[in-house]
Amino acid sequence: MIIANAEWEVMRVVWAKGQTTSGEILEILKQKMQWSPSTVKTLLKRLVAKGCLQAEKKGKRFIYSAKIDEKSSMDRQTDDLLNKFCQRQHPALLEHLLHTSSLTLTDIEHLQNVLTHKKKHAAAEIHCNCIPGQCRCKENMEVF
Numbered sequence: 001m002i003i004a005n006a007e008w009e010v011m012r013v014v015w016a017k018g019q020t021t022s023g024e025i026l027e028i029l030k031q032k033m034q035w036s037p038s039t040v041k042t043l044l045k046r047l048v049a050k051g052c053l054q055a056e057k058k059g060k061r062f063i064y065s066a067k068i069d070e071k072s073s074m075d076r077q078t079d080d081l082l083n084k085f086c087q088r089q090h091p092a093l094l095e096h097l098l099h100t101s102s103l104t105l106t107d108i109e110h111l112q113n114v115l116t117h118k119k120k121h122a123a124a125e126i127h128c129n130c131i132p133g134q135c136r137c138k139e140n141m142e143v144f
């Protein structure tokens, strides 16, 4: 399921807090998002409808908790990002991410191990996975 950017801001608070209320979410995000209470309530309603959150009524207010896992949601967001680009652009995208990310020596060593493993199973070439007309790959040009 697609989680919109504004909804993602809310999900991050819920994951960090475990259980939270619309008031707490508003308080935490007030600097960053300048939302009104009704905006937060609308987003929460939407996330419950999508099955991302569950709402439990306690007294007069609702307590929200996550129904989806943070790590797999992060992976899904990354997959969505990669799917926006031609597979042939993925190496350039990864290079950009490496340049812009803060990495510890441990992180770098871990990534080097990943690359060493990838090297053993390297693809001879990367195939374009775009629909015709959405990229300038040679493969697509040859089809038309």
Ligand SMILES: [Zn+2]
Pocket: 086, 087, 088, 128, 129, 130, 134, 135, 136, 137
């Ligand atoms: Zn392509």
